[in-house]
Amino acid sequence: MNKIPESLNEALQYLKEGTYDVLAGGTDIMLKNRGYAEAPVPFKKNMLYIFNLDELRYIATHDEHIAIGAVTSYASMLRHPDVPDILKRSIRQIAGPALRHVATLAGNIGNASPSADGVLVLYLLDARIILASADGEREVPIEDVITGPGKHTIRPEEMIKEIRLPRRTFSNTFFKKVGARKADAISKTSLAGAARLHDNVVEELRIAIGAVNVTVVRDRSIEASFKGLTLEDLKARVDEVAAAYDSLIRPIDDQRSNARYRKQVSFNLIEAFIRQL
Ligand SMILES: Cc1cc2nc3c(=O)[nH]c(=O)nc-3n(C[C@H](O)[C@H](O)[C@H](O)COP(=O)(O)OP(=O)(O)OC[C@H]3O[C@@H](n4cnc5c(N)ncnc54)[C@H](O)[C@@H]3O)c2cc1C
CATH class of the missing domain: 3.30.465.10 (Uridine Diphospho-n-acetylenolpyruvylglucosamine Reductase; domain 3)
Incomplete structure (x- = not known):
């Protein structure tokens, strides 16, 4: 049976004693349990509704x-x-x-x-x-x-x-997602970047890439290899930065895009992030 707990403790007790899918905003899970208008939602499992906690x-x-x-x-x-x-x-x-x-x-x-x-x-x-x-x-x-x-x-x-x-401060951050349209689109590929620079030298460079592998791609050893470079050196080596991610960018073809496009756009986003530093 679906449950609507009134406290976190009650919710956790239900999870301990039974099998439930947690339902928060429902914007993903309702689509996975889609039914006909005006009919009860055909939930495949018992739901634990937590959005009112x-x-x-x-x-x-x-x-x-x-x-x-x-x-x-x-x-x-x-x-x-x-x-x-x-x-x-x-x-x-x-x-x-x-x-x-x-x-x-x-x-x-x-x-x-x-x-x-x-x-x-x-x-x-x-x-x-x-x-x-x-x-x-x-x-x-x-x-x-x-x-x-x-x-x-x-x-x-x-x-x-x-x-x-x-809580960290960065000199520069970057977020770009590429979808089929400007708003209300699922990412074909996406990149978030952050850099901390001191006296024009890279102290920290972070890059996270979405939709190009089974999980978000982030590689701390690649990031560490750019530490200590001057900003000019980093920009001069922008192709090397992109190449370092080559083996990790392994996208798939699906209804939203194809692997070749996703890979090229990911390289473009890496370059865009580095060039705007
Ligand atoms: C029209 C539309 C556009 C969208 N656009 C985007 C977009 O641009 N980018 C994007 O990233 N997503 C998008 N989404 C997907 C969705 O809105 C997001 O993933 C959203 O963050 C899901 O949050 P929710 O609270 O609605 O999750 P729910 O649907 O309630 O749950 C999603 C999953 O998380 C689990 N869950 C929820 N809360 C918890 C918890 N506290 N503990 C453990 N498990 C939990 C659920 O069991 C379920 O498996 C879109 C969806 C729709 C319908």
Whole structure:
């Protein structure tokens, strides 16, 4: 039977005792359980509706990180002064305003799509995910939560309680998604970048690429190889930066695009990010 818990504890107890799919904004999961108008939704599993749990609706600023509760809508994130600008830029390109009032970042993680725009920025920002169960909590880096298209390591008795974004400042950030149209489009490919420069020298360079592999691509050893370069050197080596990602950019052909196009556009986005530094 579907459940509508009134507290997080009650929700976690249901997850401990039964088998449920968590339903937050429903903007992904309702499509997967699509039925006919006016007929009851033909849910394939029991649903646990959590969107009314106000105790999971918050954005809190701490010394080291910003904490975002699991049912916080994208619209609330856009209004909050401490939510990083790079995340806001991606959110403004997720679906349209109406959907952003109910859709959540936790749902973007749970859906585990390689083209998810919020997840792309979570990779870039080294987000950590708090997974809660009736028996306790664990904190897991985003790249250990998502393992492939639609696949994740959230245990059946767990749910996402909170998303933590370490507070870091960058000299420069970049977000670009390429879709079939300017708004309300799913990414064919996407790139989020961040750089920290000091006296014209690269202290940190981060690149996350979406929709070109089974999960978002981020490679810390490639990023480290550009540390210490002057900005001029980095720009002069832009082809090397793109080439370093060649083996990781392994897109597929699907209804939205083809592999060749996705690969070339990913290289173009890497170049665009480096050139605008
Ligand atoms: C018209 C339209 C346009 C869209 N455009 C975009 C786009 O541009 N970019 C993009 O990235 N996405 C897009 N999406 C997909 C969707 O809106 C996002 O993935 C959204 O973030 C999902 O959030 P939700 O709260 O609605 O998730 P739900 O549909 O409620 O859940 C999605 C999945 O996550 C799980 N889940 C939800 N909350 C939790 C939790 N707390 N703990 C554990 N599991 C959980 C659910 O069980 C389910 O498997 C679009 C969808 C639609 C319908």
